[in-house]
Amino acid sequence: MQTKVLEVTGLEKRFKKFHLGPMDFELEQGMIVGLVGANGSGKSTFLRLLMKLMREDGGVVKILGMNWKEEEEEVIYKKKIGYAGELLESFDSTTIKDIKFFISHFFPTWNEEKFTRLVERYRIDIDEKFSKCSKGTKKKIDFIFAMAHEPQLLLLDEPTSGVDIVSQKKMKEDLIRFMEEGERSIVLATHTVDEINQLCDQIMVMDQGRITQSFYKDEIHDHWGRVWVSHITNNVKNHPNVIRFEVNPAQIVTNHVSNVEDVLQAEQITINQTQRLSMEEVLEYLIEQE
Amino acid sequence: MKLFKDAFWLVKMEYKQQWIAVISTFIMCLIVGLFMGTFLSGFTSFHFEVNSTSFDSYFLDFLFLGLAPSFATLSMAKPYLSYRVAKHNPYGKRMAVLRSLPISVSVLALSRTLFMLCTLVIMSFAFFGAMSIIILIFSNNILEWMTIGDYVIFVFVWFGFMLTIGGLNPYVEYGMKGKMLHFIPFIYMGFVIIIEIIFFTFFNQSVIEAILQLIKSYGFIVAIVSILIGIVSCYEWNKILKRRLEKRDYI
Numbered sequence: 001m002q003t004k005v006l007e008v009t010g011l012e013k014r015f016k017k018f019h020l021g022p023m024d025f026e027l028e029q030g031m032i033v034g035l036v037g038a039n040g041s042g043k044s045t046f047l048r049l050l051m052k053l054m055r056e057d058g059g060v061v062k063i064l065g066m067n068w069k070e071e072e073e074e075v076i077y078k079k080k081i082g083y084a085g086e087l088l089e090s091f092d093s094t095t096i097k098d099i100k101f102f103i104s105h106f107f108p109t110w111n112e113e114k115f116t117r118l119v120e121r122y123r124i125d126i127d128e129k130f131s132k133c134s135k136g137t138k139k140k141i142d143f144i145f146a147m148a149h150e151p152q153l154l155l156l157d158e159p160t161s162g163v164d165i166v167s168q169k170k171m172k173e174d175l176i177r178f179m180e181e182g183e184r185s186i187v188l189a190t191h192t193v194d195e196i197n198q199l200c201d202q203i204m205v206m207d208q209g210r211i212t213q214s215f216y217k218d219e220i221h222d223h224w225g226r227v228w229v230s231h232i233t234n235n236v237k238n239h240p241n242v243i244r245f246e247v248n249p250a251q252i253v254t255n256h257v258s259n260v261e262d263v264l265q266a267e268q269i270t271i272n273q274t275q276r277l278s279m280e281e282v283l284e285y286l287i288e289q290e
Numbered sequence: 291m292k293l294f295k296d297a298f299w300l301v302k303m304e305y306k307q308q309w310i311a312v313i314s315t316f317i318m319c320l321i322v323g324l325f326m327g328t329f330l331s332g333f334t335s336f337h338f339e340v341n342s343t344s345f346d347s348y349f350l351d352f353l354f355l356g357l358a359p360s361f362a363t364l365s366m367a368k369p370y371l372s373y374r375v376a377k378h379n380p381y382g383k384r385m386a387v388l389r390s391l392p393i394s395v396s397v398l399a400l401s402r403t404l405f406m407l408c409t410l411v412i413m414s415f416a417f418f419g420a421m422s423i424i425i426l427i428f429s430n431n432i433l434e435w436m437t438i439g440d441y442v443i444f445v446f447v448w449f450g451f452m453l454t455i456g457g458l459n460p461y462v463e464y465g466m467k468g469k470m471l472h473f474i475p476f477i478y479m480g481f482v483i484i485i486e487i488i489f490f491t492f493f494n495q496s497v498i499e500a501i502l503q504l505i506k507s508y509g510f511i512v513a514i515v516s517i518l519i520g521i522v523s524c525y526e527w528n529k530i531l532k533r534r535l536e537k538r539d540y541i
Contacts, residue, residue, distance in 0.1 A: 090386070
């Protein structure tokens with residue numbers, strides 16, 4: 001049975017001023033991975049490479065057990081992928097209904113009932129031309145097209161960016177339902193803490209084209225914390241689990257509270273208070289740290 | 291068969307979406323055909339002997355050679371008419387959508403080649419049709435130095451040339467940056483000028499005169515050779531386009 005949905009080894013892409021990779025990445029079935037990182041860190045480029053919208057300079061990718069480079073297999077795996085990456089601009093003069101007619105032709109698993117349900121749920125007028133839609137509506141249309149053919153793997157590039165709060169909530173609900181419907185997986189590039197909190201199992205931090213850190217969400221909740229102490233010694237300052245420290249008042253931000261507590265004990269430093277960090281704070285540290 | 295079926299479906303969708311550009315390009319071809327027909331009907335003679343320096347025949351060369359690629363695409367589509375639109379790479383963006391869908395690169399390349407072929411047939415029908423009607427109505431001059439048979443061969447020879455050069459269009463549209471749509475015609479015209487200079491220097495006659503001379507000497511074989519070169523070129527352009535579609539970055 002296929003459990004690895006995505007296996008990326010040594011993926012590389014070179015531009016004049018940017019170099020993505022070499023990147024190794026694995027995605028297990030049933031998992032949602034959140035890709036986070038500053039603007040320009042390479043999240044969108046990574047998803048575009050997976051969709052073969054860009055030519056890689058090196059590396060091997062297996063998607064849903066299929067070889068990325070075989071033309072025949074590319075067609076098969078793309079039928080099982082839902083990609084939302086703001087590509088529909090070239091259909092500006094076309095109505096949503098006509099775009100749907102065009103796109104659905106290539107997906108044997110297209111679920112018309114689901115499509116109708118989603119356009120009603122997100123209040124999309126399918127007779128409207130794509131160019132007349134607002135940025136948020138375009139995002140929702142992208143999302144609906146990615147979902148309506150019952151994919152096994154969703155690649156979503158900031159799906160809720162510019163979307164109203166009510167629709168954002170609906171999208172999260174739809175993604176949770178999507179995961180419950182079967183053996184499915186999602187790669188989600190996002191800047192939204194709520195999405196990471198509510199949806200992701202694993203978080204990968206990208207910086208300058210590389211995955212610099214990878215965590216399971218539970219690990220973050222368990223290990224990251226802020227510790228107020230009596231004083232800070234040099235050994236504490238230089239400890240690998242200490243992310244940041246302040247002298248006045250003396251406090252430490254750590255990515256492994258229990259490890260740091262052991263060191264503090266050995267250094268005979270008094271712990272005044274310990275507080276777990278919120279996901280937002282952790283992400284801020286992770287992204288700033290790079 | 292599935293390859294052709296899928297490619298034709300894409301061609302059909304493209305025509306459905308681009309119907310305004312299809313009609314306007316068709317009208318443009320009719321007008322150009324009427325102009326060329328009028329120009330040819332007013333032509334007093336071609337010079338098949340050396341030392342021909344007729345300005346009209348060189349002007350005619352520029353028209354025929356220069357306009358040939360424009361019949362194999364929707365040259366009245368917005369990206370061709372506006373640099374601002376072309377700069378945003380609309381064809382590349384369209385191809386990005388297609389590449390994100392489960393369609394093989396072979397189908398995509400074939401669909402572009404078929405679209406080019408269908409467009410060429412439609413537009414050359416308008417162009418040659420309009421030109422031929424004018425020539426037949428005002429046939430006094432032209433039929434003095436060219437039989438109707440020669441004229442038919444001439445049309446086929448020229449169609450073969452359009453076929454040969456037409457494959458450049460899908461490559462520029464889908465294989466290059468959008469602004470190249472407006473730069474390539476200048477490069478192409480540069481080639482036409484070089485060809486003209488070569489013909490003038492070495493043969494002392496225009497390309498059209500040379501072709502008419504060949505038609506007089508070898509008859510329909512010239513048309514067959516031209517069409518064959520066109521078919522082989524289409525096949526090769528398709529291969530080049532496929533390779534380019536596989537390798538290019540769309541965004």
